[in-house]
Structures are given as structure tokens and as C-alpha cells.
Amino acid sequence: MDGPRSSAAKGPTDGAAAAPRRTLTYADALEGARRGPFPDEVEPQLATLVTGPPQGDGWLYEVKFDGYRMLAQLRGGRVTLLTRRGQDWTERFASVRDDLARLPAREAVLDGEIVIVGPDGVTDFQALQNALSDGNDGREGRLMYFVFDLLYLDGRDLRDCAQVTRKRALEALLEEAPEEGTLRYTEHLEEDGAAVFQHACKLGIEGVIAKRPEAPYRSGRGSSWLKVKCGKRQEFVIVGFTEPTGARQGLGAILVGVNRSGKLAYAGKVGTGFTNKTRTTLRSRLESIERAKPAFAGAPRMRGVHWVEPELLAEVQFSAWTRDGRLRHPSFEGLREDRTPESVTVEREQPPPAPPPRKAAGAPSKAVSAARSKGAIEAPGKAPRGGRGGAERIEVAGTRLTNPDKVLYPAQGITKLALAGYYAQIAEHMLPYVAKRLLTLVRCPAGQGKPCFFQRHEAEGLSEAIRRTLVEEDDGTRTYLYIENTEGLVSLVQMGALEMHIWGSRVDRIEQPDMMVFDLDPAPELPWERVAEAAKTVRHLLETLGLRSFVKTTGGKGLHVVVPIEARRRWDEVKPFTKAVADALVRFDPARYIATLSKAKRTGKVFVDYLRNGRGATAVAPYSTRARPGAAVATPLSWDELDAPLDPASFTIETVPQRLAAIADPWAELPTVRQSITSAMMKQVGL
Incomplete structure (x- = not known):
């Protein structure tokens, strides 16, 4: 690996008062820590790609972030951010640099990933690329440095400490970081790997990293860190591009290659995943490195191809390899600048390791015991934290x-x-x-x-x-x-x-729902009054059918109209009924309501979502918090409350208990309601 480049960044601003520092002397107590000089050059530990999560116990799981791997060096109040190749990217991420400079340590080496986190909590590599190219640090989302390892701290080399020991020390260090800043401790789960992986993929996360909790930090690729990807994705060398067709601008597609047996080989054409801006800016960069002939043997014959020097790398997602070494369904994710063209080879998945033999019950290992020891993870003078050993x-x-x-x-x-x-x-x-x-x-x-x-x-x-x-x-x-x-x-x-x-059914009668939910989701520009009006209109429509309904906030801008029913009909009868009710509302006022998923057609309308009523579909529970800024609670209301201005965000874990203590439960009668979807009702809605 190339050594770090020359410059080390200064603190937050020239002339600014340095943050007060204290010595985290608990590093002395970490089992495996040893005195040593500051490591000016560290090759990062890398994860081995495997086909699936390892079986059995003995692993902890972290999210696989979609960003740039970054080693951070803190020394004497000065911070340096280094890529995997040792490139100095400190000035690119000034906000991260400034937050690291405020940590209460004289010297530290941290390992993590710089990402952009979108509103959904998922990291977005292309948004990070756009932020870098635009010279900002997070306009399309929130830029963060997720730190997952601590290698050195105030005169102590921690690389021989167990993984869990290093993470506990890291967590204690980052507790001093400002909540509103860019630094985040990388949490982990110690659960069934298959379940963690499955849910990560459903959430749109790139994959998971499995780590041995007792393992030391070892540079290079080994077996104590494993990565499992939700889809196939890796870097490729850009070897050419084609002219745009139709309404496209800039370029049509890029041609990519990969090193096989030490030689660059063609891997296919990538024509999707680009924004118009990316097509234009990427063409400009590629034109500057054009060459007359392809940089590899066996190039395909194509019209209008521009060959380029094999210098730029593209991150590409794809579904599979063909038998002749081409990519199936490739999509461009962004450019990568932290690797060299020579390092790009076909990523080969290894089978996950077999589960270790079960150990007899007894005391935990020394490494795990040390990591759980309060004295090993708490800074002097800090109050003990509940739930930890001691x-x-x-x-x-x-x-x-x-x-x-x-x-x-x-x-x-x-x-x-x-x-x-x-x-x-x-x-x-x-x-x-x-x-x-x-x-x-x-x-x-x-x-x-x-x-x-x-x-x-x-x-x-x-x-x-x-x-x-x-x-x-x-x-x-x-x-x-x-x-x-x-x-x-x-x-x-x-x-x-x-x-x-x-679910809309109970466990003793899973196939017969006893609750219907109409989720009223307003277009972003609509005021509260329009949502309240929609709920009252749904209520009136249901009353004409002979059904009583109740209303609650969702923790967002919308409302749920909830209809209790006897658990008699099956899902395949209830869902069509709710769809027919939603369609009737749209026919009543098509300018105000819509019952299809098309976001493009929702402007100025309330989406009447009946899809909560299918088997396996769910709705947020009454009194549940939401994983959104503000910590709002989905709260049952009385119908009269819709007649006055109301802010759904005002219902929180502080105000809801006070509300229930001061007023009668708005849904007190719901459990006593006895009503069913009758054949006459089905005919009324056209079923």
C-alpha cells in the first residue's frame, strides 16, 4: 500500500480555541493493549466475500456501508483522513476532520466508512459521489463517518485486543462526540446471521459484515471478517464509451473490463444507472483520456466506440456473469477513486466457514470477559451505565x-x-x-x-x-x-x-382479519385540513354501508381510518372490499382522491391506500412511536378532534400519557363494536 501523503489537516478553524482534552487512561486496562509508537502507516483489514452468512454462533454483524473506507489519524490535535490506498482525503471531508479533532484523545487511529445517509436511513454511494463532485459534503443527504474500529489510543496499540474489546473502547470514545456531528459508532447485532442478512436486503442495504468477536485486527484479507452482499456488485475498469442515442446526452454507455490472469479483459457494456448530469460530466473526463485503440486484446467490434486509457474505475451492480465473462443487467453506481485499475479482479465468493464445535458451558473467554468489564470500557469519573457487567x-x-x-x-x-x-x-x-x-x-x-x-x-x-x-x-x-x-x-x-x-388479524385466526385500515396519505403540499376532510368523508361512506369506524394519526401527516369487524371473512374477500370502498371515494371526487400507487398522479390529492388489508400487510400500531425525526406517536383520536386545527407531531411519548390521563380514551368503545361485512354491503360496492 502507498504510504500516507504529506499534509495533515489542522483543527476546525485557524485561531479557534482547541477543545479541552483528557487522557482516556482506561486504554491501559484493555486486555491485549500494548505500549507502542504511533502507527504512521496502517494497512486496513479487509473482509472476505462469502456466499452466505456463516452458520452458528460466534459472530457479530454490522451493516455493510455503501461509501468510502477511511482510516482516521488523530495526533496532537491534527487529523488526517486516508483511503485504503493511503490517499490523503482530509480536505474533501472537512466536517469529519473537524469533529474528529474534538475527540478527547491525544492520539488515535480509527477505522470506518464515510457515507451519505438518506432520509430512509440507507447509505447511498451515488449521492456521496455527487456530493464530492459538487464540492459539498452532503447536500443530497447527511454525510457521516461510521466508525467500526479503534486501532490505537494514547500510546497504546489496540490491534491485538479482541474485536469486542476494541469496539467497547471505541464506543466510550465516541460518546464524547457531539450528537449533531458527523461521527457515529457502528452498532452490531449478535443474532442469527441469516435473519440479519435477510432484513438488511429487504431494507435496501448493500449487505452485512460478519466479524469474530474474539479476533485481533489483522491487516489484509482474512477469515475473521466476512462480507455477504445482497446482490453482485464490484469495481470495473472503464475501457471505452459509446455515443448517445435518442434523447440521451453525453454518452450512451460505458465499456468496462476486469483483470483476469494478470491481463485486462472485456466485461461488457453498462448503459443504465446514469443521471443526465453524470453522462455529461463523465463524457468530459473520458474524452480527456481517449486513445486510438483498445487497451486490451479481444475487443468487440462496435460502431461509434471511443476507447480510453484504463484509468477510471466504475462501481457496477449486476445480476450475474454470463459464460463468456460478460455482465448481466449491469447498472452504474458511481466512480471509485480509492482503488487502482491493477487491483480490479473478478470477486470470487467463498463458501462461509462451517460452524465451530459447541463449547461446553462455562465461563466466557478472557477476551469477552475483558470487553464486558466496566473498568475496560468506562472513562475515569463517568457514571456506570446500566446493563453492563458490574x-x-x-x-x-x-x-x-x-x-x-x-x-x-x-x-x-x-x-x-x-x-x-x-x-x-x-x-x-x-x-x-x-x-x-x-x-x-x-x-x-x-x-x-x-x-x-x-x-x-x-x-x-x-x-x-x-x-x-x-x-x-x-x-x-x-x-x-x-x-x-x-x-x-x-x-x-x-x-x-x-x-x-x-397484522389485521389475531394469531388464533390468522386467515380471518378482524380489522380494516384505510391509510390516507396526502400529497406533500396538502394542509392538515384536507387530510381531516378525507378521513371524515371515508367515515361517512362507511356509515352509508352500515360500518362504524375510528381514526388515528400515523406519526406522520396522514391518518388511518380503522374499521373493526368480526373475524369471519378471509383476506381474499376483505381486501377487494376495501379496494371497492377506495374506488368509490375516487369516483365521488377524482380531483381530490386517488387509489393507485402512482406518485406522479398524486399532486394535490390524498392517496387512499387499501393495500394494508392484504395477507401479510401491516399498519403502524396505535400508540407506537415512529423511527422518524421528532419521535411522534401514532395516536387514536375522537372524530370531534378533526374539526379543529391539529398538529400530529405534537403527540409524543411525553404528551400521550398526559393526554390519556386527562381525557377519556377515544377508542374505549372499539373493542365492543360487533359488525361484519355482509353480502348486502358487498353488493353495494359492486362485488
């Missing part, structure tokens, strides 16, 4: 909370303990609608605004208070989750669930 045991409703002071909603400062307390407080109001219903959870282990994932199936390590039941799916029988009591509700908070979504 710390005070904290329970809420019979559920032990680990890290109860972990902040789950940074903007509001809401901790895990506060959120657990909220659910325990409103459980009597929430459980009638949530208990014994299959769940889909939005889990955010690191808190709101950081990567989250969906979970609906069983995973290892879940509390016994979270019940399991078998459900038939298209590809076989799967184990789903539900709860029955307050302990189960709080257990969901312990596992990092910030949203709870429920």
Missing part, C-alpha cells in the same frame, strides 16, 4: 434493559429507558390492539437516523416474552413474532424496535 441491574416491567441510557432519538434526547417507561405506562391502552397480533418491527439498534431494518421472523437471542407462532408462506413455514403482555411490549424496546406494525 453496573446496576435496571428492569422495566420484568424486562432487563441493557444500555438503558443509550440515546435512541438524538434530537429529543430520548433514551432506551425513557422509551421503555413510556410503553410500560400506556400498555393498558395499547395492548388491546397489539396483543396476539403478528408483528413487523422496525429495529434501529443505533437509534433514529441511523441504519434500521425490518424484522418479522424469529431470530436468536430474543426474549421469551416475545412469543412465536408458525405461519405458512409461499416458500414454506416460518416463525413469526407476537406479544401478549407489558413485558413483551418492553422487550421490543430492549431489542431496539422504534416502530411496531401489526
